[in-house]
Amino acid sequence: MSPGLLARLAWQGLVLHKLRSTLSAIGIVFGVAAVVAMMSVGEGARREVLSEIGKLGLTRISVRTGEFSDEAQNEAASIQSPGLTLRDAEAISEVCPTVASLAPVRQRSVQVAAGQRREEALVVATTPSFARTEDIVIAAGRFVSDADLRDAKRVVVLGHDLSEGLFPYQDALGERVRLGGEWFSVVGTLAPRGRAKRGLRLGSRDIDRIALAPLTCLPAPGDAIDEIAISIVSSDEVGGSARLIDSLLRRRHRGAQDFELVVPQQLLAGYERTRSQFNVVVGSIAVISLLVGGIGIMNIMLANVSERTREVGVRRSLGASRADVVQQFLCEAILLTGAGGAVGVVLGVLGSLAVSRFAGWATATSPAAILMALALATATGLGFGIYPAWQAASKNPLEALRHE
């Protein structure tokens, strides 16, 4: 029997009890919708995190002073740890041979003004090596130079968006801007890099909105710095280098936990672990949903078979073999779950779009997720339809014909 004929036959069987068939498919609809929506949210989060980690760079290590608990701050004060300083950066550079480049960073959020235009920006005061550690691409002009650093020249390099915001109709190069209360000359602008997503706590800067200045223009007591941006020679060396840097700084800070190491490679590994746990959870929910849906389908199919026993007898007398009867009822179950799955996919995609729109989360529905959801729904029909179909086919034709 051709698939088209089988489908037509199955459809005739299902429309006998439209409401009952629809209700029985609802379990599959919501099961599939939930799975598709969750997979979309998971995939969206995955892409966002990977993009963010990618921006940080897998050969990077960042040492930061950050917000620590009162207990950690008290401990640091009691053992007189100086916090993160320029000397830490020098020590890392001396001790760790795998460091390709290293840049100490001080940063402040300030208002940048050019004429009547004002923009909020992050001023990053650093050294010329920052360009290498952060893969900075200059669009026009130049980067901060050693001479700027030595002479504490008031020069600034603007991120793409910041430059566009302050100088929408003219070239920013050579113009002067006010950073906080000081005047700086624009010596360079950066090529656009792409906006960092909000809500992620990986600490990547929005390079498009930064103002880069010489480290010496933003002095701090005790040579304190906010961050040491480090680039390692190869991604294989990142783990060992991170351990070495961590132990060096612990020793230098007399054991005080007043710094943190951000290692994107480890973040990625940690994320992948979380991701696999998420996958297990989604998979479990999918299995439970489809199990519940499948039991509903089996229940309805058993009722269908019982009600249509006489039809089975008639078909057998007309020449249907057991295999024909199995095919017919199995096709009904698969049609039911397949249709339920298709509706579920549509609902799931709509649900993920709603999540994206109203909660602001990134979502992404991949064709593989849709195909997998449909395949799972169809497999559910196959799995839970086989017993009712076999029961129909096993009926004695004579007894089936006498069934009232």
Add this chain to the structure above:
Amino acid sequence: MIAPPFLQAVEVSRVYPRFQNALVALDGVSLEVNRGSFVAIMGPSGSGKSTLLNLLGCLDTPSSGRILLEGEDIARLDDRAASRLRNRRLGFLFQSFNLIPQMTVVENIETVLLYSDRPRGEWRSRALAVLESIQLAERAAHRPAELSGGEAQRVALARALVNDPDILLADEPTGNLDSKTGEHVLDLLLGLQDQGRTIVLVTHDEAVARRAQRIVELKDGRLVRARQTNGETS
């Protein structure tokens, strides 16, 4: 060499096992049906006449004995072969018509072709042609519930004939019909016999049985008498 009878039951018994005292529905019945003949199986309720018909139609399997079609034993065919045989060589007519309610008249008739080797493109024209032959073409799109008893039985007859079977097995085909409609159905059966089909009919009605060429009487699962309808006892 003498050709074997077209359809033959040889010492056929059918015993239904029960917890106590097995039920013997048929006990060593032998019957020969020639090609193109019209045989009526008669007997009171419980005599085993429907059981014999079901065995001849491969809907049931004898406990012992053989069912031969053109000399070949068809009693022990596997499910696929028995289904094929029912589809291609046998046509069934039931007392309660047994049309599938959710399908239209023409779809009911096409159901037989669904399990046949006939090409899909031929189904509708065959079904309509056979409906035409019993003057029910205008009912093609109706559902069984919209038909009278006589019409329903004629549709069932059309369904039995659509795949051009050799043998028509009819189990009390006039049992649910009034006498006039029953006569009409019997006339159709006689017409089919004239066309060369073999007909085996089960009835408990002597008047119906008399329309056949030969009457076989069963009682308590045994064959008690076989006679020609011209009055001769064979």
